[in-house]
Amino acid sequence: QKEVEQNSGPLSVPEGAIASLNCTYSDRGSQSFFWYRQYSGKSPELIMSIYSNGDKEDGRFTAQLNKASQYVSLLIRDSQPSDSATYLCAVKGGGFKTIFGAGTRLFVKA
Amino acid sequence: SQTIHQWPATLVQPVGSPLSLECTVEGTSNPNLYWYRQAAGRGLQLLFYSVGIGQISSEVPQNLSASRPQDRQFILSSKKLLLSDSGFYLCAWVKDSDEQFFGPGTRLTVL
Numbered sequence: 001q002k003e004v005e006q007n008s009g010p011l012s013v014p015e016g017a018i019a020s021l022n023c024t025y026s027d028r029g030s031q032s033f034f035w036y037r038q039y040s041g042k043s044p045e046l047i048m049s050i051y052s053n054g055d056k057e058d059g060r061f062t063a064q065l066n067k068a069s070q071y072v073s074l075l076i077r078d079s080q081p082s083d084s085a086t087y088l089c090a091v092k093g094g095g096f097k098t099i100f101g102a103g104t105r106l107f108v109k110a
Numbered sequence: 111s112q113t114i115h116q117w118p119a120t121l122v123q124p125v126g127s128p129l130s131l132e133c134t135v136e137g138t139s140n141p142n143l144y145w146y147r148q149a150a151g152r153g154l155q156l157l158f159y160s161v162g163i164g165q166i167s168s169e170v171p172q173n174l175s176a177s178r179p180q181d182r183q184f185i186l187s188s189k190k191l192l193l194s195d196s197g198f199y200l201c202a203w204v205k206d207s208d209e210q211f212f213g214p215g216t217r218l219t220v221l
Contacts, residue, residue, distance in 0.1 A: 102153035
């Protein structure tokens with residue numbers, strides 16, 4: 001069974017700090033990797049996609065992918081209270097299905 | 111730009127009653143469409159996906175069914191709801207890239 005694992009948290013960081021969210025996956029054939037942000041009571045919102053090894057930066061967000069270690073991470077720099085949410089890691093192989101992790105809850109303390 | 115709609119936004123239904131949730135996408139054609147369920151504090155469970163009109167793939171055997179009567183319409187149904195059907199139902203679409211975009215969701219409570 002293909003799996004995506006995340007630490008459920010909560011991860012608590014002070015405002016202005018770097019939040020580091022991690023994810024591992026079991027399917028070595030996975031090709032596409034995503035991070036979604038989900039506020040309480042709302043639907044998931046795509047914040048980052050990454051397809052090749054290395055880092056990808058978008059504003060305060062950096063996604064990191066290491067296919068050899070089957071590991072993907074999300075760094076949030078200068079964390080703000082508005083970043084407090086659940087972050088879902090998602091992984092897709094060659095078919096139609098995307099597998100989602102259960103999410104990590106992040107709290108940014110003002 | 112593309113927009114995805116879901117309704118109703120919230121629903122409270124008694125056990126044993128029928129269900130119909132609707133999802134429509136605007137601004138694109140022939141998208142892949144998905145139904146997910148998210149139980150409280152849990153991850154996303156894929157229920158159904160569709161790559162075209164009338165084409166439905168079921169991921170979890172249960173008392174739910176799905177239909178795609180039109181290119182941009184995806185419907186989730188049940189003849190008799192169970193308590194365990196409570197949750198947050200999400201519709202998502204994919205076009206060209208692998209990125210999935212979600213609708214606002216329907217929160218279903220079965221009493």
